[in-house]
Amino acid sequence: MYNVRKVTETVYWIGGSDRRLALFENIFPIQRGVSYNAYVVLDEKTVLLDTVDSSISKQFFENLQFVLQGRKLDYLIVNHMEPDHCALIEELILRYPDLKLIGNAKTFQMMKQFFAFDVDAHAQIIKEGDTFESGNHVFHFVMAPMVHWPEAMVTYEEKTKILFSADAFGTFGALNGNIFADEVDFEKDWLDDARRYYTNIVGKYGVQVQNVLKKAATLDIAMICPLHGPIWRENLSYILDKYHIWSSYEPEESAVMIAYASMYGNTENTVNVLATLLAEKGVKKIAVYDVSNTDVSELISEAFRCSHIVLAAPTYNGEIYPKMGNFLTDMQALNVQNRKIAVLENGTWAATSGKQMTEKVMALKNMTILSETVTVKSALKEEQYQTLEVLADKMIETM
Ligand SMILES: Cc1cc2nc3c(=O)[nH]c(=O)nc-3n(C[C@H](O)[C@H](O)[C@H](O)COP(=O)(O)O)c2cc1C
Ligand SMILES: [Fe+2]
Ligand SMILES: [Fe+2]
Secondary structure, three states: OOOOEEOOOOEEEOOEEEOOOOEEOOOEEOOOOEEEOOEEEEOOOEEEEOOOOHHHHHHHHHHHHHHHOOOOOOEEEOOOOOHHHHOOHHHHHHHOOOOEEEEOHHHHHHHHHHOOOOHHHOEEEOOOOOEEEOOOOEEEEEEOOOOOOOOOEEEEEOOOOEEEEEOOOOOOEOOEOEOEHHHOOHHHHOHHHHHHHHHHHHHHHHHHHHHHHHHHOOOOOOEEEEOOOOEEOOOHHHHHHHHHHHHOOOOOEEEEEEEEOOOOOHHHHHHHHHHHHHHHOOOOOOEEEEOOOOOHHHHHHHHHHEEEEEEEEEEEOOEEOHHHHHHHHHHHHOOOOOOEEEEEEEOOOOOOHHHHHHHHHHOOOOOEEOOOOEEEOOOOOHHHHHHHHHHHHHHHHOO
């Protein structure tokens, strides 16, 4: 049975959600599921913007059939050739043999790699600045290279002033009937997942995102329709501002994140003492994470949010404790930069993790190490309290 929603008089949301998938891209935990959005524009010609993941194909085709009311599908605009939105292209061709596919040259190259059908027989190649008219609607194509695939583009429709933004402005999380950001409490229930989605999937490509934001600023946008998560039709500046902050690697908040690793509890105890000191001195909303039981995608998301990051880890076979090493490697992969960092190490016979963590941090752009590494030799000692106090003051001074 269909579960379509009207976006405007002529535009319909025909997506669906997967609440069973444990790991998006087989790597990111998604306890709240994920939605795959697709949109139909009804005009003299019928136009579909992107398909969905194969996991929700049944729902998608029921929705599509309902919206078309017996008409055939004339055009499919492919914004981005990733299988979570392209899985059903071949099936659509089978159902609508006259279907024309609209995309850029690179998109069609990739389509030929993924599929065996005669792509050229259906392809209508567009490039930056081209338009396509379906009757009353005029679609403009804006290239968004490397956000986060090389051929990604976004589509702006002039009449409805909708920006079909592909993965940009997307988020993890199933849609629960409410498909508009103004129908949910976005800040409370969605922002953390939106940040985690952006920072882990697109985070590396801040420069490219800034370029698209500049192009978007020249358009009169009334609505943003992404491929995952809620649609924006009110207060667009809220999400645009977040994207400006995240893509420029500015901290979203003046806040402290403490990421620690600990086997026997001594490093953990040390960061607890530090957190208490910070709290006593007035720092609020301190976020402490055990890197061994926090998914690294959450750690990355928090690293993008917070201005100050404490990294605390034992030495392990002469190296950084592996789970912390993994976080640092991911920070580098996703271009985390421009943060204030404090390093705390532990070791029983030769503590080297501090030096190694510092090296990894210094390999990132525009990082400030706040003070000398705090070294714990097995367990925190009374006489080290003062050192932690100095560190806490230093952090507060720079907040
Ligand atoms: C497998 C293993 C390897 C370790 N390698 C080192 C090492 O190379 N250098 C060192 O000083 N301590 C090493 N340690 C000791 C821990 O770093 C040390 O006991 C530390 O105090 C543990 O902190 P925690 O109580 O927060 O887990 C190792 C411990 C284990 C279990
Ligand atoms: Fe994608
Ligand atoms: Fe996607």
